[in-house]
Amino acid sequence: MTNAASALKKTEIRKIFPAIDERYELLGSKPIGAASGFGAVWKATDKWLGRDVALKFSNQDMTDELSLCRDIEGQTVRVYDYFRSDNCWNAYAMELLDSPWISVSGFIKHHKYKIGDLQHYFDTFEIAQSLLSGLGHIHGRPYSRAGRFVHADVKPDNLFLRLLPKKRPRTVFRLPAAATLVKIIDMGISTENGHYLMGHTPDYSPKKPYARRGVDFYAVAVTFLELLTGKRPSKEVLGHKARIRAFVEKMSSGSVYFDEVAIEFARNCATASTRPGETARVHTRHLEDYVFGLDGLELIAIRAICKNYPDGASKSILADFLFGILAPTKQWKNQTEYRIEAMKEMVKNLYLNEELVLRGQTYFPR
Secondary structure, three states, rough: OOOOHHHOOOHHHHHHHHHHHHHHHOHHHHHHHHOOOOEEEEEEEEEOOOEEEEEEEEEEOOOOOOOOHHHHHOOOOOEEEEEEEOOOOOEEEEEOOOEEEEEEHHHHOOOOOOOOHHHHHHHHHHHHHHHHHHHHHHHHHOOOOOOOEEEOOHHHHHEEOOOOOOOOOOOOOOOHHHHHEEOOOOOOEEEOOOOOOOOOHHOOOOOEOOOHHHHHHHHHHHHHHHHHHHHOOOHHHHHHHHHHHHHHHHHOOOOHHHHHHHHHHHHHHOHHHHHHOHHHHHHHHHHHHHHHOOOOOHHHHHHHHHHHHOOOOOOOOHHHHHHHHHHHHHOOOOOHHOOOOOHEEEHHHHOOOOOEEEEOOOEEEE
């Protein structure tokens, strides 16, 4: 079901909101973004300030949504102006998430998915970390009596990424910091924690009648797996760890270790609705313990091994190979026996950390 605002033409908007027509010029011939039951968004130019903005129109009262966007100090859009017409139409001007911002749904649509793309897993872990950071601000402090909300409509259409990947010399993590990577939009049905839920998107909802943080975490699980694999998991998949594993393995990273981290993370988020006291910090800690807390150079090494030696190799061959990969990061110019021994030690550590498996004399990505 779409909001009546989706059918409004430019001429109709000008008549309904003379003040908007005075200051803003609507761009394009139709709303931008996905159709919504809570309003329609147009791209516009602020003629007074010479900057592009987004204008959201709705036939519903949007004051609660507007207040949330203004009050939550986190990863929501900035709001500039609010307008209300004589015949109950509402609108507000907000930050336009234009390039380099892209919706998660747009990213999924255009990303070239391929098996063995461990870097994509690392990127997805970063996005999940940032999403949890944003939800933490919305959810508020666990034991506070005020400022605790549930977004209730987390999905790829309502998430935007600041897509500015950069090569960094000593890490596989290349996206902007968690606090600036993801923006969470459309607070139209956000609900105070514990109150009755007034709406949801069925594919991203655990069908709970009341607003609890677990409702958002379930949606994180669906969105995470969709971003990871390019396909949206069904409720049947989310209902059992073995099904999640089979789903992930169809677009495996090439590393059983990181596949398992993704599977466990998705499962924990999907079942969070059965654990009312769970917080975003719990799920963030899982990623910190099993992904972000690992040695940066070892992550570079395992990524390179997964890509170049998926069928395994001896310790000596991998040591020579890793020297070529890691020498620039260590500012090594010459290959010495000591440095090769250091690379062999790294191979051993990857094995001890269960990121490689040893069969005979051959080390394989686990």
